[in-house]
Amino acid sequence: MIRRVACTPTLTALALLSAPASAAQLTVLEHPQPGRVEVRVAEDDPWTARPAHPQDSAAVNVLRTLSSLLPNPLAGVPVRCTPDRGEAVGTWTDDRGRATCTVPPGAGAVRVEVPGATAQTAPDWHLDTARHLTVTDLDDTVIVTGVRQGGAARVLRQNALTRPVFPGAPELLRAQAARGPVVYLSNSPEGLAAPLRELLGKHGLPAGPLLLRDFPGVPGPRHKRQALDALARQTGAAFTLIGDSGEHDPELYAAFVQAWPGRVERVLIRDVVGGERRAEVERLSGLLGKQGVAWGWLPGEGR
Known part of the structure; x- marks a missing residue:
């Protein structure tokens, strides 16, 4: 019943x-x-x-x-x-x-x-047979939100057809999709799956798994860490990891490099904070470089 x-x-x-x-x-x-x-x-x-x-x-x-x-x-x-x-x-x-x-x-x-x-x-995204996976955050990495700068109310007033994406993000991810599946790993609540799918389609972003958070039950860092580990266990693919400096993406990605040595090719970060946080991320990037991981800032700022 x-x-x-x-x-x-x-x-x-x-x-x-x-x-x-x-x-x-x-x-x-x-x-x-x-x-x-x-x-x-x-x-x-x-x-x-x-x-x-x-x-x-x-x-x-x-x-x-x-x-x-x-x-x-x-x-x-x-x-x-x-x-x-x-x-x-x-x-x-x-x-x-x-x-x-x-x-x-x-x-x-x-x-x-x-x-x-x-x-x-x-869908079956064929992750288990992929030779390369691109894992990217969405908010402040692909989608312009400005939540950290008081833009949460503005995001609520927008919809999938009016929320902007960063210039160059669709082209970057389409190029990555030519190498293998693109996985969208976000702390956005699961309830936003449908509008986020609509947004991805509107901007010509490649289709791929949309891994959202069981909110508020699962903390954001744990959600991303568990998802990354699950992806690494099911495939021998090399990874490109894309995120932003506003939350914990740089630290999570660095920990993933340590836990899965030799599996990450490149880390790309968008600066949405600047100042001391940018310096912190650059110090972290130096550690990644010593482990053979290419690292760089995404063009354009989210601040």
Whole structure:
């Protein structure tokens, strides 16, 4: 029996849409572990399903974002995962509206179905056979946010079609994609998966796994550290790591170089802070250089 778990006041009552929608919203949450498919099922909310438009008002954008971040989960929903190769797997959502399907490695893409929602597919990104992986942060690395400079409210008022990216970022990542998969590893909450996918497509960024954080349950540094280790364990690929100086990316990447010697080719960092922090990152880059890792600043500043 499906149970609605009241965790936040629903925003559905505020909806201005009149078109009917499905009874549930299914989100496939990509995971770095091979063979693991995580999903989230929530009450239908027309704000989440409302397409973004460049002319949307700040109020509409805020309501859409909050609806994505604060869903009302559905517990006890049956979930069916059918891989391209192998038997289907069945499970049920828990009190957070989440469920995990485990399929054998090499099973290919996985079709996920729940009652009352449009089926979705968890792609097979072929990470296990890649010879090179590019792992990049998003906020303040690819996407201009300025959150550290008081821009959080501005980000809420924008949508996937109006949030800017740094000049040159799409070209850089398309060039990297010619070498192997591009993995987007971000501390953004999982609820923002759909708008972030829309943003990536709008700016012509290459498709790839979108590894977002289980917020607020998992701290940001732990989320990124665990994801990087999971990627390194499943493949012998060489890595290019791209991030920014605003959080812990330089330190996390340096620790990854230490833990997985010989696996990192290059580290690129965007300076979004300057001052003493820039000097700290440059000192850290010197240590990376001694270990044979190329290092550099991304062109353009995020400050």
